[in-house]
Amino acid sequence: MLTKVSFTFGSHQVLEDIIKNNPDRQFKLVQASTHSDKLALFDLSGQESVFKSPVTLTVLGASLNANLNGLLYYQSFQVNGDRQKLLYNSLEKIVDDAPSMANGVVMTSVASQNESSTLVLLTSWNDFEDLTAWRESDSFKSLTNFTTLGSDNYYYDEIYRPVR
Numbered sequence: 001m002l003t004k005v006s007f008t009f010g011s012h013q014v015l016e017d018i019i020k021n022n023p024d025r026q027f028k029l030v031q032a033s034t035h036s037d038k039l040a041l042f043d044l045s046g047q048e049s050v051f052k053s054p055v056t057l058t059v060l061g062a063s064l065n066a067n068l069n070g071l072l073y074y075q076s077f078q079v080n081g082d083r084q085k086l087l088y089n090s091l092e093k094i095v096d097d098a099p100s101m102a103n104g105v106v107m108t109s110v111a112s113q114n115e116s117s118t119l120v121l122l123t124s125w126n127d128f129e130d131l132t133a134w135r136e137s138d139s140f141k142s143l144t145n146f147t148t149l150g151s152d153n154y155y156y157d158e159i160y161r162p163v164r
Contacts, residue, residue: 005057005108005122006049007042012163015041022050030072030160040160044068057108057120061091063098068124070103071161073131075121076110077146078154084117090142091121099123099139101130118154131159 008015018041019027025045032038043049049056079087091107098105103124110118125131134140147155 002044002046002059002062002106004046004059004111005042005044005106006051006054007040007057008049008051008054009038009040012039015039018050025050028068028072029163031163033159033161039163042068042072056111057122058111059106059108060119061095061107062105063095064102064104067104068106068122069162071125071128071131071159073121073123073125074158074160075123075143075147076118076154076156077120077143078118079146080117080152083146083152087119087146090146091119093142094121094139097139099134099137101125101133128159 008018010018015029019025019029025043025047028042028044030040030042032040041051043051043054077087077091095105095107103126104122105124106122108120108122110120123131123134125134146153147157149155
């Protein structure tokens with residue numbers, strides 16, 4: 001079972017070199033859909049990170065065997081106070097009742113003392129149409145209170161397309 005995910009950003013050559021030098025790892029090289037020059041490399045091996053500057057995520061729950069093939073939808077949430085438990089429960093329900101068209105759903109927290117209250121939902125989809133359908137579903141609507149910026153709420157999302 002996947003217990004941690006780490007990722008880093010870099011140039012295509014640097015990230016390809018990391019892949020080549022670590023053939024025992026399960027890497028996913030992806031490109032941000034909104035920034036065509038932004039590449040990220042996800043390490044899905046669950047092992048200690050080999051990256052010099054990793055973002056490490058601790059897995060809190062996963063479904064569908066954490067199969068993160070296809071498009072990767074990254075959502076980061078940081079809320080204050082009582083809303084933290086409400087958010088956690090909403091994310092946990094999405095993991096437990098994984099959308100049928102999803103390849104995988106993983107709920108994580110950022111493994112950094114400064115950002116330990118940040119929760120991340122990673123979902124994987126065969127194509128953009130499946131992701132769009134989920135974003136219009138009742139399941140996704142449970143997150144709408146957390147997907148806007150506010151004084152007590154920070155939200156970020158990015159769609160990553162596989163590079164290889």
